[in-house]
Amino acid sequence: MASSSGPVLVIGAGLLGASIGLGLQHLGVRVYVRDSSPTTEAVAQDIGAGQSVRAVHAAGQTLADPALVVVAAPPDVVSELVVEALSDFPNAVVIDIASVKSAILDDVAAAGADLSRYVGTHPMAGREKSGPVAARGELFTSMPWVICPTETTSARALTTAKNLAVDLGATVTVLDAAEHDETVALISHLPQVMSSLLASRLQDTPLHHLSLSGQGLRDTTRIAGSDPALWVQILSANARPIVESLYEVRTDLDRLIATLENPTAGGARLDIAQLMAEGNSGQARIPGKHGGAPKAFATLTVAVDDTPGTIARLLTEIGEAGINLEDMRLEHSPGQPVGLAVVSVDPNRRDELVDALNERNWKVVQ
Numbered sequence: 001m002a003s004s005s006g007p008v009l010v011i012g013a014g015l016l017g018a019s020i021g022l023g024l025q026h027l028g029v030r031v032y033v034r035d036s037s038p039t040t041e042a043v044a045q046d047i048g049a050g051q052s053v054r055a056v057h058a059a060g061q062t063l064a065d066p067a068l069v070v071v072a073a074p075p076d077v078v079s080e081l082v083v084e085a086l087s088d089f090p091n092a093v094v095i096d097i098a099s100v101k102s103a104i105l106d107d108v109a110a111a112g113a114d115l116s117r118y119v120g121t122h123p124m125a126g127r128e129k130s131g132p133v134a135a136r137g138e139l140f141t142s143m144p145w146v147i148c149p150t151e152t153t154s155a156r157a158l159t160t161a162k163n164l165a166v167d168l169g170a171t172v173t174v175l176d177a178a179e180h181d182e183t184v185a186l187i188s189h190l191p192q193v194m195s196s197l198l199a200s201r202l203q204d205t206p207l208h209h210l211s212l213s214g215q216g217l218r219d220t221t222r223i224a225g226s227d228p229a230l231w232v233q234i235l236s237a238n239a240r241p242i243v244e245s246l247y248e249v250r251t252d253l254d255r256l257i258a259t260l261e262n263p264t265a266g267g268a269r270l271d272i273a274q275l276m277a278e279g280n281s282g283q284a285r286i287p288g289k290h291g292g293a294p295k296a297f298a299t300l301t302v303a304v305d306d307t308p309g310t311i312a313r314l315l316t317e318i319g320e321a322g323i324n325l326e327d328m329r330l331e332h333s334p335g336q337p338v339g340l341a342v343v344s345v346d347p348n349r350r351d352e353l354v355d356a357l358n359e360r361n362w363k364v365v366q
């Protein structure tokens with residue numbers, strides 16, 4: 001049962017707003033969705049993320065007073081929407097979920113709004129896609145959700161924000177806004193910048209070269225597909241800590257360039273090995289699954305026909321074998337009508353899954 005009580009008004013019914021709406025409605029919490037785009041608002045209603053505010057008004061009905069307002073619009077407009085919501089709904093707790101926190105808090109405070117009912121938050125879950133069509137009610141399951149209260153935040157506002165995160169399956173971490181911004185500069189904003197910079201190198205690469213790309217390039221460029229309009233706002237609102245990280249990257253890049261300019265010089269190979277080893281040790285520190293200690297999963301590779309519905313059938317049959325899928329990625333061989341599904345599972349259940357898939361005539365290749 002949900003701890004959140006409705007109605008919840010979600011302002012900004014895109015990827016994040018509609019995902020929150022979907023998750024809450026699934027728990028039986030009543031949600032309204034509002035968006036500056038009438039079409040987005042209608043789509044969010046159609047996918048089940050909540051009742052469109054325009055549709056409520058068009059039916060001559062009035063909106064029930066929301067207990068919680070979630071501002072899920074792009075960072076640039078969040079503070080004005082928070083201030084407006086605090087004034088329009090004097091009994092509601094108002095939260096936002098933007099990817100930057102200090103600038104928004106400063107603007108809300110500068111507007112003289114009632115800070116006791118406002119909490120800045122940030123779910124550390126998302127996708128490289130925008131809009132309600134990409135929304136998923138399970139987006140937040142087992143993912144961190146940062147909550148940034150201030151000295152003036154009321155106990156009710158803090159509890160309401162925590163309940164929302166927990167209801168949607170997330171794990172709550174409390175940080176102040178400055179520590180949040182410094183942290184995400186390194187673990188979220190720098191990765192986005194590096195992925196975009198890398199992918200921008202590919203703009204003039206001939207297609208027959210790109211068609212040779214393996215999983216490495218796909219892994220490192222997935223988020224380069226993110227919405228530029230959103231990231232302009234995120235990067236410019238958190239510029240200082242991002243610049244600090246970029247200086248450190250520049251030092252490493254200068255070091256690598258100098259070494260590779262003379263790769264046979266004494267000590268050059270050791271320096272390259274050190275840079276790679278430093279990467280190994282940083283990468284090993286990233287927890288495998290959120291909230292728990294890093295865990296090594298066993299993988300197995302299944303050849304799958306490149307036909308509609310095959311992956312869905314594979315996932316269903318893994319589920320029917322009673323084995324929890326921890327991760328999965330798809331690899332494609334250029335020009336081949338088959339793909340490779342690389343499936344990660346508990347090492348103790350791997351052999352059992354291989355047997356179950358073989359019995360069902362799947363081709364387990366590794």
Ligand SMILES: NC(=O)c1ccc[n+]([C@@H]2O[C@H](COP(=O)([O-])OP(=O)(O)OC[C@H]3O[C@@H](n4cnc5c(N)ncnc54)[C@H](O)[C@@H]3O)[C@@H](O)[C@H]2O)c1
Pocket residue numbers: 011012013014015016017034035036037040072073074075077078081097098099100122123124125126127128129130131132230234
């Ligand atoms: N995309 C992610 O991975 C991610 C993850 C965590 C947090 N966030 C944060 O969530 C927020 C929304 O991001 P998103 O990815 O859902 O973007 P999105 O583009 O999918 O959705 C944003 C929606 O806000 C609407 N909007 C814009 N101005 C508005 C206004 N004045 N009033 C009402 N609606 C308005 C847009 O029409 C759009 O539908 C951002 O603040 C972002 O920083 C994003």
Ligand SMILES: O=C(O)C(=O)C[C@]1(C(=O)O)C=C[C@@H](O)C=C1
Pocket residue numbers: 098099123124125126127128187188189223
């Ligand atoms: O997986 C992704 O698409 C993301 O990068 C999501 C991600 C992240 O860095 O983790 C991106 C920005 C948001 O503010 C929160 C989540």
